[in-house]
Amino acid sequence: MDKVNWGLIAPLLALQILLAVVGLISLARTEQVRGPKWMWVLLLVFGNLLGSIAYFTLGRKEL
Amino acid sequence: MPLLEVTNLRKSFGGHPSVDGISFGAEAGRCVALLGPNGAGKTTTLRMLAGLLPPTGGSISFGGDPPGTDYRRQLGYLPQSPAFYSWMSGLEYMIFAAKLSGMAAKEAASVSGAVLERVGLSSAARRRIGGYSGGMKQRLGLAQALVHRPRLLLLDEPVSALDPIGRREVMELLRDIREETTVIFSTHVLHDAEEICDDVILMNRGAIAVQGTLARLRAEYSLPVIRITTAKEDKAVRWLEELRHKAFMEEASISDGRAVFNVSDVGLARRMILQEAAGLDIPLLQFEAGSSTLEDLFMKVVGT
């Protein structure tokens, strides 16, 4: 148990990064967001899974 | 037989009548203006005609079919402020609209491109609608109403939200479109109706105040009035004052080189005034005989 199997954890990190990147692309393309854009950038980059979910469900005014 | 026959159409919201028993017909190929101030019931009427609102009473018959038959396939509708899916491109929306009105995929694609070209949107066809200006959206709205070649086009205030250039563009399009299909459009601007329509239905407070062909209404609502504007020269002003004493004159108001004469005989008055003006070399700027009072009628209806 001492050795952490990075082969198993890496995909999880990759998916988290993918989610944040998709969120950032969407944020760059949409004009209308609730609240300031920089706040969503911070949430997407540092907010982990919940930050991304919050952006996709609540952040955008349309779509 | 009229293409559209509306009989005693009524709609009330919470007991308050918005449209109160109106009847009219629209002959195929005509352009009908639904004219009236805001709140006259024009939008409610058009929405009922488009099948978006169930009438409280009365009937609508299309193409001689019994009332209640679904004629939306033959219908093009443009609401007052059309809303589109902002993430779609103009072309995608047109194809979507054409398919929903029963067109096959291939036909929908080719017709959509052609109609967008016609309304001057072909260069923006592949751009997101979210980036369109107000005038472009209105033209897209017109295009989606036309794409399936409807027999009846319902347009709710198609030009009122546009700037003068956009308004000009859409009016030119309408002038074109009215040659090929039946159009009913609402407006609160008399001038728009006079510009392109054959028939006028003047509505106020949910009822029809006056209706008929524009030509008939013009003849009926014209007063024996002569309007003259001259250059502001002493000679001209003196001449206008002298006109007060003519036999045909009933009432005159003159100010600043502008005169409005109520006369007993328009034909006689016109002949005499023009002869005198020519003989005396009066610097006439404007001359108008037998002016229409549609504007006055409209203002009277609007004002009450």
Add this chain to the structure above:
Amino acid sequence: MSKLWTLYYREMLEAVRSYKLIWIPVVFIILGIMQPLVTFYMADILAASSNVPAGFMDSYEMPGAAAVMAQALGQYGTIGILILVLGTMNSLAGERSSGTAELLMARPVSPVSIVVAKWAANFTVLIIALVLGVAGAAYYTVQLMGGLAWGAVAAASGLYALWLLCAVSLTLLFSAWLRGPAAAGFALLLAAGMSLAHSLLPSRTAWLPAALPGMSASVLAEGRVTGGPMISAALLIVACIAGASLLVRRNKLPN
């Protein structure tokens, strides 16, 4: 039929352009693989934080593969359901509030086909997300804990999908009537209420759709399946679609 396809195609196009078809499946995969990973490394995680009582570690026992799989599905019953409901809430409400419904309803399309197209699109997103999520969870579970009975995993996922679909269908129904956030609230409240009723009185409410998550877990533990919840879930879904269609027919316009 071709109009239904046109409407469905539009819905799916929107799901792609709004990134819904990417982000919801990705979140489901993350939720799915996080469960076995966290369970597997629980001992290390606890050891890393210093304030764990000394004897605690000895009593920790690694759960079996089937139990971990059931826990992973359980994630979809909380965060998953929330995401799906929030993703569905504006389906009909958004068309009304933005005004796009007016142009849509002036075309010769039936309210039923509009509702069915939206339902089918949300169903598609749900299935894609759940299949990928379960595949991820199962793969990690097999790697870390040991073998799984694939038939049982498929059956358990199917039962869970039905429960999630009930929540999505309820959201669609309320979305035909209320504004988006209110629709989501009511749907979640109703789903939670059903679950609560089922947990308080399991024997009397065994026929409720809310019994599906429990049944899903018991299938993994080689338990029995009864038809009641599946039938009531199917009825609920059909009723939601019918009700939404009636509401769309009545409220064609926002005012």
